[in-house]
Amino acid sequence: MAETFVYDIANSLLGKLASYVYEKASRAYGVYDDLNNFKDTLSIVSGLLLDAEEKKNQQQQHALREWLRQIQNICYDAEDILDRFDLQDKQKQVVIKSSGSIRLKVRGLISYSNNRFIFRDKMACKIKEIRERLDKVAADGTRFGLAMVSVGSELVVQRREMTHSHVDVLDVIGRENDKENIMKLLMQPHPQGDGDGNNSLSVIPLVGIGGLGKTTLAKLVFNDERVDQLFQVKMWVCVSNDFDIRQIIIKIVNSASDSTPTAAYSLQESINNLDIEQLQSRLRYKLSRQKYLLVLDDIWNDDRAKWLQLKDLLKGGATGSKIIVTTRTKSIASMMGDVPSYVLKGLSEENCLSLFVKWVFKEGEGEKYPNLIEIGKQIVKKCQGVPLAVRSLGSSLFSNFNVRKWEFVRDSEIWNLEQKQDDILPALKLSYDQMPSYLRHCFAYFSLYPKDYIFFGNSITNVWVALGLVESRNGNENLDNIAREYIDEFHSRSFFQDFVDDGHFVLFKVHDLVHDLALYIAKEECVLVQSHTRNIRKQVRHLSIVENDSLDPAVFSKSEQVRTILFPIIGMGLDSASILDTWVSRYKCLRLLDLSDSSMDTIPDSIAKLEYMRTLDLFNNRKIKRLPHSVCRLQNLQVLILAGCMELETLPKGLGKLISLRKLSITTKQSVLSQNEFESFKYLQNLGFYRCYNLKILFDGAQQLTFLETLAVESCGSLESLPLYCFPKLQTLYLKDCKMLDLSLNNENPIQKLKMKHLYLLEFPGLLKLPRWIADVVDTLETLVIANFPNLKMLPDCLATMTRLKRLRIRHCPQLLSLPNDIKRLTALEYLHIFSCPELCRKCMPQIGEYWPKIAHIKKIYIKTK
Structure with missing residues (x-):
């Protein structure tokens, strides 16, 4: 399994090395030949990796695992070098931009040029060293009898045994x-x-x-x-x-x-x-x-x-x-x-137990062992209704009446149990092998979350983007949109449960057995830190802290290469400034630092040393009053989450230096924001303001955020206006509980140029009808959500002309009595949800409601009065 994972890492690195951006940078710094030679050797090693899974045997297992680990470390180190080139270029942009007069610009460029030569020599040495390491590893690969396979090929997929039609x-x-x-x-x-x-x-x-x-x-x-x-x-x-x-x-x-x-x-x-x-x-x-x-x-x-x-x-x-x-x-x-x-759904627990008993005992034998049957009830819960998993675990215990063995199977994760060729994990691995490389590379990181975790779309996609697993195909695409396509692909492959598609937002759980497969693939890369965790091995690169009762700095003493730190459990964060200091000083290559729900007063100035950082998530940190200005030196930072930082008095000065920023969410006590800072966010795609109670003005209309696609404004009670014409590419608008906001949204300006796809309007008690400008987005709107409008009495007639509308949700609108007469024309509508709208719900009741003939064509209809 490790062969596949390392191959995908190497394949991703080869793609970056072959890109025009890195070719241009390597030529500019005089290291093109060195990087090209490294790429050629990596191509050879990748060809060997394609053969590794087929050739491995029990005797070679340990040596092969060590060889793979060396390749993996080299690939990660090479990736750091490439990121360093990118960072150097961004620092140059900031130097030029922040220098005011021509004289200062010249002085800044001279200083930068001097540093450039030092940087070039330093990088040349690093590339030479890493190439020599790879050359040695490539030579060592011959010990395993591996054959060179064309890198253009995909991994050899284990074939499923051919089926036949007979069944007992x-x-x-x-x-x-x-x-x-x-x-x-x-x-x-x-x-x-x-x-x-x-x-x-x-x-x-x-x-x-x-x-x-x-x-x-x-x-x-x-x-x-x-x-x-x-x-x-x-x-x-x-x-x-x-x-x-x-x-x-x-x-x-x-x-x-x-x-x-x-x-x-x-x-x-x-x-x-x-x-x-x-x-x-x-x-x-x-x-x-x-x-x-x-x-x-x-x-x-x-x-x-x-x-x-x-x-x-x-x-x-x-x-x-x-x-x-x-x-x-x-x-x-x-x-x-x-x-x-x-x-097809999973079997009931009762049926699973019957199937388990059939595989684990000879006929009639189970009645003699009621104590084992009780343990078996717990074992089959692990199988999540999947018959093959039941059969796999049952077969492993066949005619074995040792209570300790049964308890071991009950208490162990499936991925830790021995697997035969026709057992559940090899069967699921077929699905994994069939995925394209970019999906396989992302898949392992589901293991960073506990079982039954409810994923809110961007929780996992933030990880993928921060780790560089999502790349724009033409250099201009929104990475979040590409990552969302990955989510849809995983869903299509039956990996998710309880999947809810609400347009821009998505909720789902990963099937337990799929989670076991992710753990199996990434077991040496990713660690779930729990209260019983005593040490983290050196090679671990991704940490997810799911229990923090007894976090001790000594737990992290051996690890040096960590790139990801997560706190995925709501309400559980870090409360130790000393541990944070340890992380900042130890993990120089950190890409993602998630300190959600933490309770620290300050973030250390030294955070600026984490130059590779792409995501800093401080969601719901209720004690932080100020951020260090050094945060603004993180030129690689793409995502900054400050939502829920209720005591944050002001944003740090120089925020505009974060030229890579794509996503920014803010909670602040400020009443006015610096317009100059926002003018610098040339590539900002996702912007949110949450519980900014004093904020009166977002933008004065003079600026345009030309890349912004998603705007969310929630519980900003003093906000009076929102000039949408500042966001010509806006696709998703989420507005909630902004009592002073005029929803006409400056309608005298050309809002009709918007190509909005998803619109969410929530908690506007004073509104009697929806704003007129909705008529200007009828040709593009795919999602419309209206909730908590106690005085809303009618929907606009233009709703019936929204030919692309796929999802319509109406909640808590008790005065709403009717749907547009021509709603039957909405042939693209796939999901209709009406909740707590008593009279409208009555009219839409399946089979008996007067509106039922108009909506019966919709695939999924959810009608509930309360």
């Missing part, structure tokens, strides 16, 4: 209702045709996480006697990793054959030699005028063109033919399906 019904527990639901879908006619007038074929997707039992469910359906009566031909094809149309056709034709086994073998021999034209002809002949059921099991292909090519060849059957596909990926299911995906 007595071995399956808890899937009877699911089977009946699929049978109903098989009996239904095609919902609307496939777009070209051919209604003969319908595709039913089964989707869910690995090990959940999708294949088993498909087998139950395939072998049901009613299927034999419904369909003239049944075919089972395991597709797995390769979506090779030629091979799939051959498998379908072979499966469709009703010949004797000997004849079928001869047929297979003959069709293997046919070209694709002959094969498709044979396939269409086999299916011609036949009503058939085809199961395509274990689909990974996301190439729609390939799927449509195959589907076109399968349209020759009789009306009512069906295809069942099983896949782990929601986007693939959506691409292939003609009906909504059947999302």
